[in-house]
Amino acid sequence: xxxxxxxxxxxxxxxxxxxxxxxxxxxxxxxxxxxxxxxxxxxxxxxxxxxxxxxxxxxx
Amino acid sequence: xxxxxxxxxxxxxxxxxxxxxxxxxxxxxxxxxxxxxxxxxxxxxxxxxxxxxxxxxxxxxxxxxxxxxxxxxxxxxxxxxxxxxxxxxxxxxxxxxxxxxxxxxxxxxxxxxxxxxxxxxxxxxxxxxxxxxxxxxxxxxxxxxxxxxxxxxxxxxxxxxxxxxxxxxxxxxxxxxxxxxxxxxxxxxxxxxxxxxxxxxxxxxxxxxxxxxxxxxxxxxxxxxxxxxxxxxxxxxxxxxxxxxxxxxxxxxxxxxxxxxxxxxxxxxxxxxxxxxxxxxxxxxxxxxxxxxxxxxxxxxxxxxxxxxxxxxxxxxxxxxxxxxxxxxxxxxxxxxxxxxxxxxxxxxxxxxxxxxxxxxxxxxxxxxxxxxxxxxxxxxxxxxxxxxxxxxxxxxxxxxxxxxxxxxxxxxxxxxxxxxxxxxxxxxxxxxxxxxxxxxxxxxxxxxxxxxxxxxxxxxxxxxxx
Numbered sequence: 203x204x205x206x207x208x209x210x211x212x213x214x215x216x217x218x219x220x221x222x223x224x225x226x227x228x229x230x231x232x233x234x235x236x237x238x239x240x241x242x243x244x245x246x247x248x249x250x251x252x253x254x255x256x257x258x259x260x261x262x
Numbered sequence: 263x264x265x266x267x268x269x270x271x272x273x274x275x276x277x278x279x280x281x282x283x284x285x286x287x288x289x290x291x292x293x294x295x296x297x298x299x300x301x302x303x304x305x306x307x308x309x310x311x312x313x314x315x316x317x318x319x320x321x322x323x324x325x326x327x328x329x330x331x332x333x334x335x336x337x338x339x340x341x342x343x344x345x346x347x348x349x350x351x352x353x354x355x356x357x358x359x360x361x362x363x364x365x366x367x368x369x370x371x372x373x374x375x376x377x378x379x380x381x382x383x384x385x386x387x388x389x390x391x392x393x394x395x396x397x398x399x400x401x402x403x404x405x406x407x408x409x410x411x412x413x414x415x416x417x418x419x420x421x422x423x424x425x426x427x428x429x430x431x432x433x434x435x436x437x438x439x440x441x442x443x444x445x446x447x448x449x450x451x452x453x454x455x456x457x458x459x460x461x462x463x464x465x466x467x468x469x470x471x472x473x474x475x476x477x478x479x480x481x482x483x484x485x486x487x488x489x490x491x492x493x494x495x496x497x498x499x500x501x502x503x504x505x506x507x508x509x510x511x512x513x514x515x516x517x518x519x520x521x522x523x524x525x526x527x528x529x530x531x532x533x534x535x536x537x538x539x540x541x542x543x544x545x546x547x548x549x550x551x552x553x554x555x556x557x558x559x560x561x562x563x564x565x566x567x568x569x570x571x572x573x574x575x576x577x578x579x580x581x582x583x584x585x586x587x588x589x590x591x592x593x594x595x596x597x598x599x600x601x602x603x604x605x606x607x608x609x610x611x612x613x614x615x616x617x618x619x620x621x622x623x624x625x626x627x628x629x630x631x632x633x634x635x636x637x638x639x640x641x642x643x644x645x646x647x648x649x650x651x652x653x654x655x656x657x658x659x660x661x662x663x664x665x666x667x668x669x670x671x672x673x674x675x676x677x678x679x680x681x682x683x684x685x686x687x688x689x690x691x692x693x694x695x696x697x698x699x700x701x702x703x704x705x706x707x708x709x710x711x712x713x714x715x716x717x718x719x720x721x722x723x724x725x726x727x728x729x
Binding site for chain 2: 214230238241249259
């Protein structure tokens with residue numbers, strides 16, 4: 203259980219770091235070409251994740 | 263106490279336009295959402311899409327109605343409160359506003375009746391066409407209004423002759439330097455507003471354990487649209503920032519909260535300031551070190567221009583511009599965070615079962631409206647003291663109207679608009695609390711206009727035949 207919680211926290215931190223990186227690149231910190239590539243990559247990643255099946259109810 | 267007519271005229275316009283912009287933002291965002299949902303219904307024949315369409319159509323119709331009524335007032339205010347502006351800029355602004363009204367009437371109002379009442383009378387495809395035309399109408403209306411407003415921000419294509427703007431190039435008037443960036447920025451803002459509203463209401467149902475299938479689908483669609491759109495908005499926003507820095511440097515100088523001609527190096531990014539316009543300094547400033555250089559100059563030690571680069575008589579009020587920008591930008595950062603959180607939860611398959619995230623969606627439901635208002639305060643207060651940037655000062659645009667008349671009409675507007683807002687909120691919340699009605703398993707639409715008109719034609723023919 204504890205290991206599962208640590209895994210979730212590490213995962214959330216990685217997700218946050220990926221999010222911050224995308225934000226900084228899309229906002230143009232590394233120039234327009236990088237910004238356009240990051241936007242395309244972000245949308246592609248989002249479209250890929252949208253296909254994941256979702257649980258309808260909380261697991262007991 | 264002596265009342266200042268100029269301040270009252272500006273307050274009145276600020277109040278009425280701030281109230282108005284809420285409703286077109288909702289209706290532009292929901293119109294696109296409805297077009298997508300009806301398209302999905304036609305493609306999949308899934309009755310849940312029809313249920314979602316019908317539910318949001320009611321709220322769209324109310325927002326549309328209030329938006330039209332409050333928009334008409336603004337045209338009159340141009341003439342009554344800002345007649346000198348009309349005299350000067352009418353040849354350029356007038357046709358664009360007229361075209362906006364024509365677009366509204368022909369496309370939006372023309373097809374709105376079919377959209378609202380025609381589902382059982384015309385075929386699904388014709389009904390979908392009507393929805394698309396209303397959506398196109400909202401888009402074109404926004405386009406003309408943004409063109410007119412952007413021309414006031416970055417005027418082009420005119421010469422001034424005898425105190426009047428004379429158009430020399432219509433293309434430059436319409437496609438002025440800031441329009442190409444401001445139009446997508448505003449449209450995406452409206453679509454994000456719609457997405458967060460939809461996701462927030464769906465999340466509320468999931469938290470209460472009501473209409474769960476509806477809730478899951480709308481949370482999924484709303485967060486999906488919002489996630490993609492907010493990334494696009496961050497990209498467009500940065501492009502617009504660069505354009506405004508070039509064409510309206512004083513606005514962006516005020517928006518960043520720096521006074522000195524050059525900021526320290528590395529520049530912090532200020533989140534809170536207490537500006538003193540008279541002494542041209544900040545009494546208090548709180549920011550994140552380095553972030554100003556990184557975000558604004560894209561380097562670790564770049565310097566940012568301050569407001570002292572603009573002569574004091576041409577400066578906007580820093581506090582209003584700064585906080586308008588921070589409200590918009592702060593909410594955009596939160597929205598981006600929600601988008602990332604939604605992707606993370608989707609990856610784990612927990613999008614519909616994570617209660618803290620559903621609560622966040624409920625809280626964020628009206629966030630698009632506040633962000634849009636913040637953005638418009640940035641745009642309009644940052645243009646001051648000009649009504650047409652660099653050409654006409656706001657103070658010179660005001661009509662010679664008695665202050666008492668402006669005050670009494672301002673009070674009347676506040677009272678009437680309070681009734682509008684109360685009615686909108688009461689009816690919308692009642693519809694949301696009541697929830698979506700069950701949609702039929704199959705489309706009810708008859709298939710074409712023929713069956714709807716057939717009985718009418720038969721009756722008319724019988725009457726003519728004297729039966």
